[in-house]
Amino acid sequence: MTTKIIYTAEATAKGGREGHVRSADGSVDLKLALPKEMGGPGGNLANPEILFAAGYAACFEGAVRLVAREAGVKLGPDTSVTARVGIGPREAGGFGLKVDMKVHLDGVDDDKALELANTAHENICPYSHATRGNVDVDISVG
Numbered sequence: 001m002t003t004k005i006i007y008t009a010e011a012t013a014k015g016g017r018e019g020h021v022r023s024a025d026g027s028v029d030l031k032l033a034l035p036k037e038m039g040g041p042g043g044n045l046a047n048p049e050i051l052f053a054a055g056y057a058a059c060f061e062g063a064v065r066l067v068a069r070e071a072g073v074k075l076g077p078d079t080s081v082t083a084r085v086g087i088g089p090r091e092a093g094g095f096g097l098k099v100d101m102k103v104h105l106d107g108v109d110d111d112k113a114l115e116l117a118n119t120a121h122e123n124i125c126p127y128s129h130a131t132r133g134n135v136d137v138d139i140s141v142g
Helices: 048-070 110-124 126-131
Strands: 011-014 020-023 029-031 080-089 095-104 136-141
Touching: 048 080, 048 095, 048 110, 048 126, 095 110, 110 126, 110 136
Parallel strands: 095 136
Antiparallel strands: 011 020, 020 029, 080 095
């Protein structure tokens, strides 16, 4: 568990999945829409899964970069992480999430990239810590 909080983000949602979300500092200020696949209008509007995917991808890439730096591995400029977040009904009721994390470490062979990504997932990324045991997360490289 975290023993010393060094930063706290705050956001308020109003209207649920078809409402609006705004961060306290105003850096996020978005109208939300239910995806067509879930019976909504879809369109070019955000939803909670998009926001989660964006946050997880950014955090995970930062964790991989830290692990690479500590291992003395130089990453090229095209390094990226793409998170795909799926949502669907659970057998036990309610809904669950599934995450597919695609890691591209520019200039690093796939075996080493997978090693670095797995270390970031197991030891560093707070999103990975938060989802462990609750959300299926698959990591691939390429």
